[in-house]
Amino acid sequence: MRYANALSEKDTQELDQLYANIKAKTATVLGYPVAMDFDYSELYRFLQFPVNNIGDPFIESTYGISTRAMEAEVLDFFARLYRAEQGGWWGYITNGGSEGNMYGLYLARELYPKAMVYYSESTHYSVQKNLHLLDMPSIAIRTKENGEIDYEDLHDTIRMNRNMPVIVFANIGTTMTEARDDIRKIKSIFKDLAIHHYYIHADAALTGGYCSYTDPCPAFDFEDGIDSLSVSGHKFIGSPIPCGIVLVKKSHRDRIANSVAYIGTVDTTITGSRNGITPLFLWYAIKRYGLEGFKLRTERCLQVAAYAVEAFNKIGLAAWRNEQAITVVFAEIPKALCLKWQLASDNGRTHIICMPGITEERIDLLVQDILLTASHSKEETFNLIIKQK
Numbered sequence: 218m219r220y221a222n223a224l225s226e227k228d229t230q231e232l233d234q235l236y237a238n239i240k241a242k243t244a245t246v247l248g249y250p251v252a253m254d255f256d257y258s259e260l261y262r263f264l265q266f267p268v269n270n271i272g273d274p275f276i277e278s279t280y281g282i283s284t285r286a287m288e289a290e291v292l293d294f295f296a297r298l299y300r301a302e303q304g305g306w307w308g309y310i311t312n313g314g315s316e317g318n319m320y321g322l323y324l325a326r327e328l329y330p331k332a333m334v335y336y337s338e339s340t341h342y343s344v345q346k347n348l349h350l351l352d353m354p355s356i357a358i359r360t361k362e363n364g365e366i367d368y369e370d371l372h373d374t375i376r377m378n379r380n381m382p383v384i385v386f387a388n389i390g391t392t393m394t395e396a397r398d399d400i401r402k403i404k405s406i407f408k409d410l411a412i413h414h415y416y417i418h419a420d421a422a423l424t425g426g427y428c429s430y431t432d433p434c435p436a437f438d439f440e441d442g443i444d445s446l447s448v449s450g451h452k453f454i455g456s457p458i459p460c461g462i463v464l465v466k467k468s469h470r471d472r473i474a475n476s477v478a479y480i481g482t483v484d485t486t487i488t489g490s491r492n493g494i495t496p497l498f499l500w501y502a503i504k505r506y507g508l509e510g511f512k513l514r515t516e517r518c519l520q521v522a523a524y525a526v527e528a529f530n531k532i533g534l535a536a537w538r539n540e541q542a543i544t545v546v547f548a549e550i551p552k553a554l555c556l557k558w559q560l561a562s563d564n565g566r567t568h569i570i571c572m573p574g575i576t577e578e579r580i581d582l583l584v585q586d587i588l589l590t591a592s593h594s595k596e597e598t599f600n601l602i603i604k605q606k
């Protein structure tokens with residue numbers, strides 16, 4: 218590096234401290250959906266280059282340092298997995314599930330500028346911000362106890378606004394309980410109310426990473442009737458850099474394609490520059506796991522989730538999970554424990570997510586901590602847990 222100095226001793230120390238901190242924190246994650254079993258060291262050499270997949274992944278740009286071919290392969294893998302019509306889909310690798318959700322809503326708005334958006338009250342917090350940015354009117358629908366959309370409330374609410382086109386933002390795995398809205402049931406509501414102008418987006422951020430491999434498999438994909446789908450790459454698949462995949466029906470994307478002379482391609486994505494490294498991670502994961510490997514990884518996570526439900530119930534902490542879900546829900550536990558195990562809480566409930574890389578041993582450590590809190594006062598427990606680290 219010309220003109221650059223070696224790091225000072227202090228700066229080096231700061232880096233080393235950060236490394237140690239991150240490593241330690243990684244060993245006590247239980248509440249956030251990030252896979253921890255990846256090893257992309259074979260790809261580190263690509264970090265030497267200013268890789269950038271700017272513009273449409275399927276149209277060459279005049280900027281040549283890109284991983285477009287790999288990006289297209291990744292998209293093809295997921296288009297097949299989510300049963301998109303051959304030749305009838307389009308997509309790109311995003312910066313995460315939220316961007317893909319925003320993209321789906323953007324296309325929906327271009328298609329139906331006067332539509333009403335319906336989403337359940339268990340929807341991810343980022344969606345309201347996106348609706349605000351896109352200036353789309355929306356109505357929140359009640360959820361059932363397990364976090365799934367209340368179909369009756371959806372039916373009644375759409376009926377009251379039946380003069381407007383309908384956009385449903387469906388959850389395929391809610392953030393808190395991993396509940397899945399049933400696309401076929403939603404479509405039957407449209408049929409019942411004779412709604413012909415509608416658009417369904419599936420937010421499959423976490424669950425989309427694995428639910429195709431489960432039996433039963435939720436009704437969530439293109440064959441079931443969606444128009445677009447977003448899934449996170451750094452959740453179930455695993456990536457050191459946040460990323461995601463958005464897939465849409467090709468006809469929707471064609472409505473917004475504008476050619477841009479400066480980059481020599483079509484500006485069909487939300488951002489300008491796009492990450493060219495994350496498609497490489499996803500490509501590598503697909504090549505190494507294949508369908509069979511992803512399936513085995515899924516089974517392993519479901520096994521750990523079943524183990525966790527049993528382990529919590531055995532010590533008197535009522536725990537449950539949705540069918541074929543890797544998220545285990547239970548009543549909020551003491552704050553010190555939530556801090557240590559990085560558990561998100563909402564409305565008196567909390568959860569752990571049995572992601573790839575989480576083992577029964579980690580569940581056992583949490584169970585031990587819970588038992589410990591049961592036999593001490595709040596104050597004592599806090600000190601105990603914090604000191605233990």
Ligand SMILES: *Cc1c(COP(=O)(O)O)cnc(C)c1O
Binds near residue numbers: 313
């Ligand atoms: C994580 C999550 C998101 C956001 O995805 P990011 O990849 O973090 O942008 C959206 N919806 C649901 C249901 C999620 O679990």
